[in-house]
Amino acid sequence: KAGVTQTPRYLIKTRGQQVTLSCSPISGHRSVSWYQQTPGQGLQFLFEYFSETQRNKGNFPGRFSGRQFSNSRSEMNVSTLELGDSALYLCASSLTSGRLTDTQYFGPGTRLTVL
Amino acid sequence: GESVGLHLPTLSVQEGDNSIINCAYSNSASDYFIWYKQESGKGPQFIIDIRSNMDKRQGQRVTVLLNKTVKHLSLQIAATQPGDSAVYFCAEMRRALTFGSGTRLQVQP
Numbered sequence: 001k002a003g004v005t006q007t008p009r010y011l012i013k014t015r016g017q018q019v020t021l022s023c024s025p026i027s028g029h030r031s032v033s034w035y036q037q038t039p040g041q042g043l044q045f046l047f048e049y050f051s052e053t054q055r056n057k058g059n060f061p062g063r064f065s066g067r068q069f070s071n072s073r074s075e076m077n078v079s080t081l082e083l084g085d086s087a088l089y090l091c092a093s094s095l096t097s098g099r100l101t102d103t104q105y106f107g108p109g110t111r112l113t114v115l
Numbered sequence: 116g117e118s119v120g121l122h123l124p125t126l127s128v129q130e131g132d133n134s135i136i137n138c139a140y141s142n143s144a145s146d147y148f149i150w151y152k153q154e155s156g157k158g159p160q161f162i163i164d165i166r167s168n169m170d171k172r173q174g175q176r177v178t179v180l181l182n183k184t185v186k187h188l189s190l191q192i193a194a195t196q197p198g199d200s201a202v203y204f205c206a207e208m209r210r211a212l213t214f215g216s217g218t219r220l221q222v223q224p
Contacts, residue, residue, distance in 0.1 A: 004158070033211060043159070043204065045211035056210045090158050092212075100147045100208055101166070106158030 001027060004093050004107035012113045018079040021110045025072050025093030031055075032074040033104060034066060037088040046089075049074050050097035078112075086114045119148075119207045119215040127221040134192040136218045138205035143186060147208045150179060150190045153217070154201045162190070162203075197222050 005024045013019050025032050033056075034046040045058040049068035066076040072093075078085055088111050092104035122137040140148070146167045151159035163174045165181050165188070172179050178191040192199055202217045 035212070042216050043206075043212075043214035045213070048211060058211065092158075101164070103149075103161050103164070104212060105161065106151075108156070108158050 004091055004105055006089075006091050006107040006110050008110060009108065010111045010113075012115060013081050014115050015081055015083060017081050018077060019081060019112060020075055020077045021089055021091075021112075023074045023076075023091030023093075023107060025074070025091075026105055029093035029095055029105075030072050031094045031097040031102070032068060032072065033092045033094070034074070034076050035090040035092065035106075036060070037090055037109070038086075043090070046076065048097060055097050081114045083114050085112065087112060118142075119205050119213055123218055124216070125219045125221065127223060128195050129223050130195060130197060132195055134190075134195045134199070134220060136190045136192075136203050136205075136220065138188050138190075138215050140186050140188070140205075140207055142207070143183070145186075145207050145209070148179070148181065148188055149206045149208060149212070150177075151204045151206060151214075152199075152201045153204065159204060192220075195220075195222050197224065 007022045031050045033048040037043045048056040052068045063079045068074045088109040090109045091107045094102040094104045119140045149164040150162040153159045165172045165179045176193045181188045200222045204217045206212045206214045
């Protein structure tokens, strides 16, 4: 069974631009969560989508948004990029939402660099 | 606030030795913990999990111990191998995963 895939793997943008990242979950998984990883803040939860609805949201500004499609694929968008948005963006999928012990499986991440 | 953390940023061990990576948490109501391994250029990989109604759980070459009294958990890796070199995170699952800061395990040949 194929794992979580994320595209693109690397992105370079300039301040003020916007970016869209894509995530395809493991087949059969319906929940997709997004995390930001930086050297300073570590791994932080952005949001979770299940059945095309945002279920949970972390403490990030409104410039960060996402959506999920009927096939469970998800995208996240960051508008008006700032230098501090440079990070590894990780997507994780799990079978369902709200079940504590559903393992989250991570993709390889998208490395975003903002110049 | 609620958090998980790790004791040491770096741990260096000799190949073949046992490794112990520690983690502390602050919320006594925490119910479910997971250890992840992250190799360079990859996303976190699930290693083992434990619920608060357990004190110990074993996997292949790995053991997680949970001490609820002092709010501490540890990951033990037996016979550490070069392929175990990575950053190890403990995480708590509530609404979402909350990760500790990570311990980089370096395995010396």
